[in-house]
Amino acid sequence: MSEAVILSPDADKKADFPGLLTPEGAPWHYLDTAATAQKPQAVIDAISRALGKDYATVHRGVYARSAQMTQGYEAARDRVARFMGAKSADEIVFVRGATEAINLVAATWGMTRLSAGDRIVLSVLEHHSNIVPWQMVAERTGAQIDVCPLTDDGRIDLGALEALIGPRTRLVSLAHVSNVLGSVLDARKAADLAHSVGAKIMLDGCQAAPRMILDMAALDCDFYAFSGHKIYGPTGIGVLWAREELLESMPPWQGGGAMIDKVSFQGTTYAPPPQRFEAGTPMITEAIALHAAIDYVDALGPDRLFAHEAELARKLREELRRTNAVTLFGPEESAGIVSFALEGVHPHDLGTILDEENVAIRAGHHCAQPLMEHLGVPATARASFGLYSDENDIAALMRGIERTRRIFG
Structure with a gap:
């Protein structure tokens, strides 16, 4: 995949967030920042x-x-x-x-x-x-x-x-x-x-x-x-x-x-x-x-954060659109949040399988039931980016989606 927006040329922002590792030390692809953000070491300290x-x-x-x-x-x-x-x-x-x-x-x-x-x-x-x-x-x-x-x-x-x-x-x-x-x-x-x-x-x-x-x-x-x-x-x-x-x-x-x-x-x-x-x-x-x-x-600059996360959202939408079984919701230009549905798979099932792949998304009505009714779905899968997110997280999500399609195919 092509290079994403770079927030800081001299530092990997993931390194500032100890919560972005599994207990075994593997990368945890956290795509639920809209629910709650991970904490940098400076805040923990x-x-x-x-x-x-x-x-x-x-x-x-x-x-x-x-x-x-x-x-x-x-x-x-x-x-x-x-x-x-x-x-x-x-x-x-x-x-x-x-x-x-x-x-x-x-x-x-x-x-x-x-x-x-x-x-x-x-x-x-x-x-x-x-x-x-x-x-x-x-x-x-x-x-x-x-x-x-x-x-x-x-x-x-x-x-x-x-x-x-x-x-x-x-x-x-x-x-x-x-x-x-x-x-x-x-x-x-x-x-x-x-x-x-x-x-x-x-x-x-x-x-x-x-x-x-x-x-x-x-x-x-x-x-x-x-x-x-x-x-x-x-x-x-x-x-x-x-x-x-x-x-x-x-x-x-x-x-x-x-x-x-x-x-x-x-x-x-x-x-x-x-x-x-x-x-x-x-x-x-x-x-x-x-x-x-x-x-x-x-x-870091909130305007740079917006650009970084919006670009990742755009790239994820681009990747998801290549998968015929995906329905995307919301505008093409979004503030780092992408909601979607995978045909034949309940969002909760998708979230469970993704968790096995060390990918965390949100699945449900997101405390917005009137909006779900408007969209005509009971729930959506939601990937939301943070300042620490990068294209590796998108790649991990897409691998998990492909695995889910094979399981339910």
Whole structure:
């Protein structure tokens, strides 16, 4: 096969990721990065130090190590703000993941701003995490959900979105990049459409953050969420960005320590954002490891990562198209994600056989059952690339597919 995009001419990025080897030391062809990314040694080292010799609580201790840990925790917030092009670190709320971020907005902004007859616009390709929270809000407030269709090649149809929104539209919530199809939303155009009718827009950035330059001012969105584990960081931490004036207007998400100004049995006053939304002892070590992950990604350049993974996706589609028994889904140009079906083989069976070949893919509905219904399949096989992926991974996948065809032939 021809040479793929080179991220770094002086280093093999696979060598930075100890998880890309089997217990026997053989290469593990990991093609499930859209679900969760492998971790570079720099992130592993950062969380190990934070859990070990550097460990202490934050915000409360008067002793030196606590002060140092507090400085490290808030430095992570500052780093995320710079990475996202936020106006201020006060616009960054640490949460457990994008799921919690969307639920936070739904339960605070949504429950206080939406009422009977208001409209929430989602799209066919949304992850369940960007569907179910809004259904829960709609049930409680009387708001209604409108669903934006897709173009023939699997992109959110912005022409249809323009026709769908209206004066009762209060919120548009869309995936910046589809976790199944890899299709990329023209996020600024979507934001302009939402704002044209006075609606707010939220973007699910889980698949965009690891491979695209983020600039909240340029996107002109109102809420943005992503998960740390998809951007080569740890699980258990994610980010909600929101405009400062919106956060200031939103009630607390949970009650407890750290999110208060003063507590008495006569009443409680709350801390300003972002502390208002971070009740309890926060994800200290995870934030510090997320800082390391963002440093790692930023040093490589998200635009280069996008080009690298998109080129691998293009090459994989080219290889799969040579196999007559394969159906491809989604656009030709995708952000490093390829979903497909192998004729006569359930995706779970394919995934099991590939695992025997040290190839890891995702098989199932990918938490996007409405999209599966739209595609007319119960499930797909999904190969998703990361910064460590290369053409050897494609070759291993294709060998596994050929073996599967022989078994089921």
